[in-house]
Amino acid sequence: MTVFHRVTEGKLGSHDGCTIEDEVSQEFLDRIPGGLFRYRADDEGGTIDYVSRDVLELFGCATYEEFCSITGNSFIGMVHPNDRQRVTEEITSQIKCGNTDAVTYRLNRPDGAEVWVDDRGRYVVDDEG
Incomplete structure (x- = not known):
């Protein structure tokens, strides 16, 4: 099982200085409707390091x-x-103005079916920059 961690400051969003760590399982992420994927924005093409089952199905x-x-x-x-x-x-244009983007495009499906998706992303800078 892959485990993802999310750290938030304070209990339920408060800023009392305590830290809460949540674990999110692969199973949980795979149940989110619409599909999720994550890729590195700092390399050519964006290497994917996570993709949910819904994306595979798309x-x-x-x-x-x-x-x-x-x-x-x-x-x-x-x-x-x-x-x-x-x-x-x-x-690229949207990320210059903030840390989110929204774009619509067709998938590169092997069967040639024309499938359009609405993609919403968030640019996150990790510890490595």
Whole structure:
């Protein structure tokens, strides 16, 4: 099981100085409707390090390995080739103004089916910058 940690300051959002750590399991993340994925924004193409089952289903994939072979395990590989430049420009522009982005694009599905998604992201700077 993969475990994700979220640290918040204070109890229930208060700022009394205590720290709360929550563990979120892979099973929990896989149950969130619509699908989730995470990628590194500091490398070319955005290497994916987490993808939920719903995202696999959107691509018509049975396994993570199949998804990786289709997308090259990168964010830009998820995006239909005809949408890649626009998506990259939109996300770059939005991140310059804040830490969130919203973009709509077609998926790069192996069967050629035209599937559009609304993608909402948050740019997070980790300890490594």
